Amino acid sequence: MRDQISRVFDLAVFLLAFALVASVSLARAETADEAALAEFYGNAEMVSIATGTAQPLRESPAIATVITAADIAAIGATELNEVLETVPGLHVGVSGVGYKPIFSIRGIHTQSNPQVLVLVNGIPVKNVFDGSLGTSWGRMPVTGIARIEVIRGPGSALYGADAFSGVINIITKSATDVHGLEVGARGGSYDRNDQYLQWGGELGKFDAYFFLERSRSDGPRERIDADAQTTLDGLFAPFPPVSLAPGPTELNRDNTEARADVSLGYWRLRGGFQELNDIGVGAGVAQALDPVGRGDGRRLSADLSYDNPRFADNLGLTGTLSYYNVENLARLQLSPPGAFGPLFPGGFPNGVLGNPDVYERHYRGEMSGLYTGISGHRLRLGGGYRKEDMYKVEESRNYMLVPSPLGPVPFPLGGLVDVTDVEAFVREEARTVAYAFAQDEWNFLPDWTLTTGVRVDDYSDFGTAVNPRLALVWQTSYSLTTKMLYGRAFRAPSFGELYNVNNPANLGNSSLDPETIDTWELGLDWNAGRGLRAAVNLFYYKMDDIIRFATDPAPSTSVTAQNTGRQTGYGLEAELAWQASRRLRLAGNYAYQKSTDESADADVGFAPSHLAYVRADWMFDPQWSVSSQATGVFDRKRPPGDDRSKIDDYVAVDLTLRGQKLFGDNWGMRLSARNLFNADVREPSASGLIPNDLPMAGRNLFLELSKAFR
Template identity: 50%
Template sequence: MRAIRSPGQKAFAACLISACAGAVVAQTSEEDDLALAYGGKSAISIATGSMQSVARAPAVATVITAQDIQATGATDLDQVLESVPGLHVSVSSLGYQPIYSFRGIFTNYNPQVLMLVNGLPITNVYLGNRSLVWGGMPLENVARIEIIRGPGSALYGADAYAGVINVITKTAEDINGTEVGVRAGSFNTRDAWMQHGGKLGPLDAAFYLRVGKTDGQRGIIQRDSQSAIDQAFGTSASLAPGPVSVGRDTLDARADLAYDNWRFRAGYQEREVGVGAGLAESLDPKARVPETRLYLDLTYRNARWSPNWDVSGVVNYYDVKEKQADPAFLLFPPGAFGGAFPNGVIGNPGHSERHAHIGFSALYSGFDWHRIRFGAGFREDNLYAAPETKNYTIVTVPGVGPVFTPLGTIVDATGNPSLVYLQPHKRHLAYAFAQDEWSLAKDWTLTAGVRHDNYSDFGGTTNPRLALVWDAAYNVVLKAMHGRAFRAPSFAEQYNINNPVSIGNPNLTPETIVTNELAASWQPTPGLQTNLSLFRYRMQDVIRFMPNADPSSGSTAQNTPGQTGRGVELEASWDAHRNLRLSGNLSLQRSTDDATGQDAGLAPRRRLYLHADWRLAPMWQFGVTANHVADRKRQPGDTRAPIADYTTVDLSLRREKLAGNWEVRAMVTNLFNRDAREPSFAPGNIPFDLPLPGRAFYVQLQNRF
């Protein structure tokens, strides 16, 4: 047995020994009963699979309700997630897709975060993220968002690594009528939606439809990767300085039908988005990438299936089609590489994948001191199409490196093993898990769980967790937690071909992380709630594209030394007056790259978030938000100037029941027009980082009837 060495492990062991010394029967609190019955901000489901009090959940968790979303004036998921302590929302140069950086874990495609919609993963197997063409997630149809900071693989398997985000959409009961709304504002932004919830014969039915369009911000990229190529060839082909391409057209449709213990949900999304700072970090102002996503799931849950048994099952299907860009991706502009490409370097990949899953779980509560949950399931991930057209190939020249070579015309590389970027692949997963919630003493609960996942392509992985929760006083809860999680290699990391810059490796093993946490919740007065969490983690076998023995021959995906992190998160909310609520959080973290001993870089080591919600008069609500992002280091070996700190301020003013049931809202983001930027990755193809939107104004009207 390996000795306990880290301070977090010692603290956890001490708490566990203390608890076991005084085991007696515990009583379920009235507060937990209310949380189980009604949900709301004080309750969470993803920590154990059952609704329970956030304060007593065996995880460091945050719940954002529809009322919280209204108070902040947020219109997109990324805006409201920035309010979570320990979580910073950055952007990638590719499509300006969000990077959800939990506790200093910051990677380009962000596969270390699991996103669920109604408890089901929406992970793409190609890159391991939500999608290459994310395009945002609107909030009008969102009932609540549950977030866990820390590992969740003991319940959810792959990618529940740094954190888990569960978006729960509205049911017929949540909507209870019909709502219509429109919004317009800066960057030629226009959105319109309608949703309805009620009875459809014997069914509880909810429907949602939304369309949106924006030209996106026009933040300027001063230099890009083509700028450096121009310098080497003595040319001026680069389109920089020029604006990022972040326009998008969106369509979202959802249906939710419930009858007795059965619920059927269907979701459909269309996205067409710009490519941000370019597929090769060279500006590409015209390419637009279309994508469609289809979600289907049928669930059954019977909390009274038989005495002491709560059973549930799910069958779900998810299909994503990322079509080839139109016009085609311009990896580099006309005149690139000394004029070798008069029409530019054109590479136009796409991919389609489908996921099918069946699973069940059961909760047995017949023991006096235990609640046992167990389950199993099977999933197939199938990347069934990988089309590509291109006008180049890459030739590796020893001592020089990869060289783009013209093909003379655009050719269809699909299925051609010497040209295409990826061939279709399929993966199967079988899993089983068990969890025991043990009331081992009065005011003490121990949650122990383990899950085993077996993959057809890289084998099995087992991930346990332990969490001890102590009601130290009527208004104080203390927690000690330990967990292990993993993330599966993506198909791009395993099977990329014909791209010496990033060649796949089918022999990869999963990334792993071990996290120890201590947390405290204290409510000194009915109107003041505070939470403190301390964490330490160790990542191992981190997957990176590493230079080959001959660096001129490119890079191959490898398991490498990991990253160590530690930090503290403090949050508070205070009802200062019956018309004024103040809330905020402070996050501090340090992350170290094990290979170099230097800061891992990119993620903010300090972040402060503050929000005030003021009912300034009957029917009037005013909100102000300040977000301070600070102390971001460059990656090891990146010698560029430090990344500048920034502070943004947003305002929201809402007037209820204007001319009947109409509601009007005015919003200003980045009020002081700060030049806020998110870091670009080494080696610095975009040396001056990625600009965020400047000052923007929006007006929204909605009506309920």
């Protein structure tokens, strides 16, 4: 407790000193270049994710957050995870496998994170195999992002499956955001080495934008003190231990991302390619350190859209066709050399090896119309069709699982064997989904708007899901907006949960129903004037038919996906932003949540009960600015059955110095320190097999230089 108080005190002193220095500067000069101010602070007032059309953020029928490119640059973020940590009530954790991100919203936290729908330009990018973003996601660079819109709460009435606890829509840049050529490079801690270029302009009659970034790093090699093999070594004593712990996590990365955006009139064509090579597997897929395992991935996407707001009198028409191909490949050492030696002497001289590969294709088509011919109403009707095809599964391994008193253990096969056609871990499957939706925004009184909506999704593998929404927005006064919201959402079973086979650890169940959630929210948004804005919202939710892998009734010992258990949660999220002067802006948010596993009558664990975030942006010169932010994560409990003590709290502080339009308006510079005070940041491991949790990066720095050619 004393250490925690000391960290909070250090943080308070740091931020107070920051504000005092800024105030002294403001007394010296209060005038700044208007263009520089606009570029520094950006404009987050409009949001489209809540209804499908742009509207003022405070009037939108959802609890939403908008983050602009200016925000992203100011806080020194270079990847998506760093940006999302600024959203109230959203905590970015990691899984032990490759440190893949877990976007925990309002206490809903699972290892593959299928309950949050991630979109890129409105197109889902999640894997159907396990509902996660997959190995090929990596850590999305943010240089090519124009804005990010986030809904906290259900979104299935508009977006369908997996818009469960929240929706994240990443909107990439276009020719309207970039004019001419810009190149940049950054380097820093962990042998970081990044380069990027982007260009926006006219190509004949077309508006065009192109982006390319290459990112490489050895990653933070933080120490794991004990792992799953440490526990096995204890069981097999006095045989010599073979665990590689204590040892470092493997988080090296080599990412390439390319995007293109070409438009003409009402038509727009986008394409994207992402490739990851030799990606480290974090703390190990089987929670045993794996210094040789690597993941590779590729994603290819394309979408063609038509958006004509004046297609006919009082009618706007939009349509999208999209294609998404994803490959997730892995070369894994599940256990170290010599593992299970007491059972099979000399059986695994190179360790227990497994190479699972999954290939997916997604096809989508959607069309909707917005009709405004009825006074006071904005009626949107639409529908679509998609196919999710896990068209190829390949697997080779040097073991087969056999029963034992310890549970299933690997039996050596003498070398790698291709088991694709005989014992692959999951079946190749495909599903189709047809859906239709309707939404009406009814302004029935000058200060009242009622938004109602419903969406029906018909799945080929488990049937139909119906999800309504209801939102009443009241302009209570000129400065105060009140929102009363209800929504229902669902999460579709993943193919792993439905079709896992030849895997005694996790067997699929083709009879699963989708998870469901009902959420009620009350939000207040207050524009107090003089640059001060405050917002607070309360929420309550109820989850049913939760999908978990659970042990079958005796005498079976198989672990099978089942609809089991309920979860309820409630809490609040508060935000405050103050434009203290033309050059100084202060902002912060706080979130509290309490989530209960109703079966165990206990906290569900993993997610923080308290989240706090503060930020100060100070433009001390038209060309120079400094931003500081701090994130506090508190009171993370263990899930039922895990007797370890609570996960340690932490406060992490970042500081970024930014120069714009330097040396004849062509150069830019960013110097950023992440985790400035070297806090011991840890994310919870899934079980006690890594008893001291997953260590995150300590203090690290980077320097970025960019040049524009206009």
